[in-house]
Amino acid sequence: MGRKVIIATKNKGKAKEFEALFSKFNLEVLTLLDIENAPDVEETGATFEENAVLKAEAISRFTRSIVVADDSGLVVDALDGRPGIYSARYAGEEKNDEANINKLLSELKDVQQEERTARFYCALAVAIPEEETLVVAGKCEGLIMNERRGTNGFGYDPVFYVPSLEQTMAELSSEQKNSISHRANALKNLQPLIERIFAKR
Numbered sequence: 001m002g003r004k005v006i007i008a009t010k011n012k013g014k015a016k017e018f019e020a021l022f023s024k025f026n027l028e029v030l031t032l033l034d035i036e037n038a039p040d041v042e043e044t045g046a047t048f049e050e051n052a053v054l055k056a057e058a059i060s061r062f063t064r065s066i067v068v069a070d071d072s073g074l075v076v077d078a079l080d081g082r083p084g085i086y087s088a089r090y091a092g093e094e095k096n097d098e099a100n101i102n103k104l105l106s107e108l109k110d111v112q113q114e115e116r117t118a119r120f121y122c123a124l125a126v127a128i129p130e131e132e133t134l135v136v137a138g139k140c141e142g143l144i145m146n147e148r149r150g151t152n153g154f155g156y157d158p159v160f161y162v163p164s165l166e167q168t169m170a171e172l173s174s175e176q177k178n179s180i181s182h183r184a185n186a187l188k189n190l191q192p193l194i195e196r197i198f199a200k201r
């Protein structure tokens with residue numbers, strides 16, 4: 001089976017989710033945690049989609065493989081969409097989940113429960129050597145809690161409440177998260193294209 005996909009992420013939480021989400025496809029899945037000397041790609045785009053394309057195309061040029069990149073984040077209505085594309089570096093360039101959540105909770109401290117609506121957003125770009133890059137997206141609606149609950153997942157999961165399941169993302173099992181997440185929903189939009197993408201390989 002020579003069918004291989006590289007996921008252009010160094011985020012361990014994302015990498016784990018992608019390994020599970022891609023397991024139903026008959027593909028070898030690698031991430032940048034498996035590949036040496038992969039370049040760091042600057043996220044200079046103005047949208048999730050632009051950043052996903054930047055990451056996918058740079059790593060595809062480097063590896064000459066089909067590459068999927070994820071650019072994702074948290075969009076909070078009461079904060080005019082912040083942290084948005086800056087979610088990873090919200091509290092500083094060193095990308096600290098703990099500090100990012102502290103900053104989010106402090107920015108929302110005077111915002112009432114019903115105004116704390118938010119969504120996780122995920123853009124996925126698929127860079128294919130010698131072909132046009134494909135882009136899809138998915139989202140997941142929720143509310144931002146006043147305090148952390150749960151220890152699963154990564155990033156903002158402990159404060160992201162999923163109303164339909166009455167739990168935070170960090171209280172869900174990985175199977176539950178992978179059935180409702182923004183990443184899962186983006187991948188559902190990619191699924192009809194997967195066989196065509198890998199057909200000739």
Ligand SMILES: O=c1nc[nH]c2c1ncn2[C@H]1C[C@H](O)[C@@H](COP(=O)(O)OP(=O)(O)OP(=O)(O)O)O1
Nearest residue numbers: 009010011070071072073074087088154155156157
């Ligand atoms: O399911 C999620 N559950 C909780 N938090 C999440 C999720 N999905 C994205 N997030 C947050 C984490 C990070 O603060 C930002 C992603 O930033 P983003 O640039 O796409 O990823 P990253 O820099 O961690 O890794 P990389 O660019 O190598 O893929 O949004």
Ligand SMILES: [Mg+2]
Nearest residue numbers: 011043071088
């Ligand atoms: Mg990043």
